[in-house]
Amino acid sequence: MRAILAMALLLAAAPASAATLTVRITGVAEAAGVLRIAVCNQSFDEQGCLYGTSEAAVVPGRDVQFPGLEPGSYAVAVYQDLDGSGELNRNGLGLPTEPYGFSNDVGRIAPPSFSGALFELSGDRTIEIRVRPLFGG
Template sequence: MNVRRSGALACLLIAGVLSGGATRAATVEVEVEGIEPAASDLYVALCQGGLSEKECRIGQDAPVRGTVQRVVFRGVAPGAYAVAAFQDVNGNGRLDRTGLGLPLEPYGFSGETPRGARPDFGRAAFALREPGAALRVRLSRALPPR
């Protein structure tokens, strides 16, 4: 192979890698329903690989402005995600739980996560592709308010 030809081939390969490897971004719109009328904050997170705090690193919080609220995540890389949300009724910045781990504040997940069962990423997950996704999360309580 001559030098001129190998240089052109290298340029084509580099251009192909750069254009094919460009990071793509999507938008996720989450409509949260079932918010209790209380002066509180709403926390919504995108989770990858699981539903623990460690895996739910893309998050937003906002003051509650009604019983339904929309949260938008922009510039999210396509992939498999789940949404976890809760209403911080007492304002301490975390989801309070009983000694057995049951949530004391309104919470919810995307997908088909049944109430009373341990949340499962596989049941809550959705595939995010360009240009994005719109979904609903319904908050509810595991236990009645104290």
């Protein structure tokens, strides 16, 4: 009985294990450029996004995995870099001209709110991000 109790206490005290986040990107209308994906835990700026990658854009989209993430709160930003410039292109008013998306679909009618894009990761999880242009799509 003591052995069972000791094992139960050890399991309860064990640190939370790392998880795999799968970002399912949908809505890709053309196989042009690359998808740039950032997983952020502090803000949407470069210092707040500790994990990121680029993958070829394919129609209608793709899954991208981020293994080894610690449990916590995260937000995801994705854009389709059509011209390979490494930056989200904007018009003269500062509005995006390339397809983009955020977790929880924030940033469609107002600038994206980091707090609005946050979700909890406590184990392996898949979230969907639909990329589309600001107008249309």
